[in-house]
Amino acid sequence: MLANHVLFLDGEALVIDKPAGLPVDRPRDGSISLENHLDGLKFGFKRWPVAVHRLDRDTSGCLLLSRNPKAHARFQQAFEQGLVRKRYLAVLEGIPEGESGMIDLALGKTSTAEDGWRMRGDPAGKAARTGWRLLEVRDGRSFVEFTPETGRTHQIRVHAAEVLGAPVVGDPIYGSGGKHSLLHAASLTVPREGKDPIIAEAPLPARFVEAGFTL
Template sequence: MHGDRVLFIDGEALVIDKPAGLPVDRPRNGSISLENHLESLKFGFKRWPHAVHRLDRDTSGCLLLSRNPKAHARFQQAFEGGLVEKRYLAVLNGLVEGEGMIDLPLAKVSTMEEGWRMVGDPSGKSARTGWRALRHEDGRTLVEFRPETGRTHQIRVHAATGLGAPVVGDPVYGAGEPGGMLLHAASLTVPRGEKDPIIAEAPIPERFGIFQN
């Protein structure tokens, strides 16, 4: 992975701009994943860095990796404690106005026909996402999302079910399109006590087209 993908680096942390299409975990078929790039992300350390959280394969943007086990444990606690500020940008299929908070618990369901997916379920795990409409173009809306929890597919389900407008290109909760899914982890802020926080921003990718500028 090229060095221009590195958004932040110090002795205990690394934030990269993960490209869309690259899974964090190695797929069952053994195809390319983030693991194939870890050697190039050592930057003089003996250990490979380790991903602290996950981004969906087709989501691009800020991904935090730890550079030692103690830092990894602290960062995981920060995520679990809701202390990490995450900002996403997504283009939604439909016109959405205003801003608000989506409070929609999520549960995992599985069928032989469609495989597994997440659905809104009052008895599911708590999931909260703040949102704000930023811009409209050609029947689509650029929306800023700030998730307070980190459930699987949270923003994707909250967009499709909570706002009634799926993420453009979402193959599971939307129509799926050749240009890929327009969901991007735009920024990440991780507190570190007395140390300066980790702050990283990932530029909007070209696949966002007219919404890139």
């Protein structure tokens, strides 16, 4: 039950720690998604909460949901204006050069019959910027903190693979795949006019600890 995963709750906002493997949008095959859990996240309201942004199926961590339409519009504006601060943690297959930096690589969508669709670096694509900082290196893998300034589809995953040369461990599209994708939305801060900001932190999942990385 996702009611046990609540990180923040008030009259207009809800932040949950989304489990890895749970898609935000309903898959075409009709399998379980966030929608199947929304009834249990009403907390006394008649209306289901609505996801304000997206996390990939295999990415865990902070997901913001609005509890009324007016709040939803304000939160969307905050995301679009770049006011929301997001922090991700990832284990990468490989070790990037340097200790930290800012990745500035525009992204575009490509599709082939063999591989399906994916995102890739494309000068004619949409601007995408991601700050990164190396936290730890162990056994040929690196533990990295990412702070994206934009919110493009698969942004961190593509930037890690194409620019840092070290894809996210377990990434089925840009890496070698595997049992678990080690990408986690660790914290989220959303400013609100006239109110305290929404601040949420999601604990590091067990799959990171099992891979040998802790904070």
